Structure formats: structure tokens, C-alpha cells
Amino acid sequence: MIYGYARISSKDQKLDTQIEELENFGVDEIVTETITGISKKKDLLDNLLASLQPLDTLVFTRMDRAGRNTLQLLQLVEELQERQINLVIMNMGIDTRTATGKFFLTIMAGMSELDRTMIKERQRNGIALAKKKGLYRGRKKKYTTDHPGMNHAIELRKTTFKTVKEICSITGVSEASFYRRWSELMKEKKIIKILKNKARCKRCDDVIESKHSHDFVTCKCGAISLDGGLEYQRLSFKNSIDDYDFSLSEYEEIEPEPKKEK
Structure with a gap:
């Protein structure tokens, strides 16, 4: 199946041009939506994406209909590629059913990986600088020494012979967190x-x-x-x-x- 998606930002705009272009392309079904491009949640587009099957084709008339910015477009491209769904962006001449279109996916995937690498590098540099200044405290702990659930779990471990699985089921504390906290107590406090x-x-x-x-x-x-x-x-x-x-x-x-x- 070939699906077309047309979107306008407000009711005073018209969908006629997009619909005509999609019909001329030969889509089987057109989904239209009136919603601003900056909105992260687009219900009709999200529903359409969820219903797509492998080897289906999704067609946009313009790139800004697919994503407000490059990041959104990259995320969409990656999702469709993983699900083996074809993508067509008419005004850019992109059609992933062709060799040129597949080359475009390779370039886009490379840009996405580069973007993620740069984000991680900036994060590492920021953490290193914060540590140097004595400002870095790490991720905030979910289970502190005052957490009632964790304290109850520790008390059960000390005063009963229940298994860790039983204790965590009673207190709602995850087993990984419990073992981490118990290990800390073993090193710092009484056993x-x-x-x-x-x-x-x-x-x-x-x-x-x-x-x-x-x-x-x-x-x-x-x-x-x-x-x-x-x-x-x-x-x-x-x-x-x-x-x-x-x-x-x-x-x-x-x-x-x-x-x-x-």
C-alpha cells in the first residue's frame, strides 16, 4: 500500500495542493491533519505510522511535512528503515525504493550517528568540567537512606530469613537497587x-x-x-x-x- 500524508498548520490554510500532488503520485490512501508543525504529538500521523506494514510506502509532498527539523526527520527515517517501510519526499526527489533513495538513507543514518556522538562528547566534557570544579554529584539516587521502602527491605533482610525476591515483592524495591544498597551497608556499616x-x-x-x-x-x-x-x-x-x-x-x-x- 502507498499512503500519503498531508498537513496544514491552521484552518485558514488549504490542503488542496498537497492532496492533488499525492493523487497524481498514485497513493492508495491519503491521511490529512490540521495541526501546527511544532507540536510533538500528531495523532493522525502517529496512527498512520503505527498501522504501516513492511514494504508499505509513505509519501510526503515536502520535507517539512515529515518533520519540523532535521532531528525529527532523522528519527522518522531510522524508524521506517528498521521496519522496512519505504519513504518518499516529493519536493526533494527522495524515494527509498530506488538506489539513490537508499544512498540518501545511508547519508542520513551517518548524520544521525554523528549527531549522537557529538552529544555524548559534549556531555562527557561537561561532566569532566563539573567534576573539576567540584560541582558534579552524579545521577540523583532514587532510594536514599531515608526511603521507607528501602529501609523496610533492609530491616526484613536483617531480622527475617526471607529471600531477596520475597523482600522486594513486599517493599516494591527493585532487586538491583536492594543489592546495591546492601553492598554499601556491608562495606560501611554493620553486618x-x-x-x-x-x-x-x-x-x-x-x-x-x-x-x-x-x-x-x-x-x-x-x-x-x-x-x-x-x-x-x-x-x-x-x-x-x-x-x-x-x-x-x-x-x-x-x-x-x-x-x-x-
């Missing part, structure tokens, strides 16, 4: 040391204890298991957390050992 890794199975009433770092023990009915001894080890939950009674376990918070100076 938990298990003194007695002991639990009772609520199903068979069996009491099990893991005394060594690689000691794996299971209760009689196989509902619960412990993995780890007196080092900081997490517990393995074969079934539900509700099957465990951890009142027999003991742990304490300790200060991490200071790093040795080289």
Missing part, C-alpha cells in the same frame, strides 16, 4: 553474623542445626533445610517460610573489619 543456625520444622517438629559453613541439613519430613554455619549465610527454603521456627537461632550485628592499607 549480621549468625551465632547459632538452628530451626524447628513446624510440620514434623524436628529440630535441625547447621554448625559448619558448608553444612547442609534437612528435617525428617524434608520440609525445611539449613545451609551455612557460623558465618554469614542465607538459609535455603525448600518450601514455605511458614514451615520454619527460627526462635532457636541467634545472631548479632558486628562491625566489618577495617581494610588493610597497602
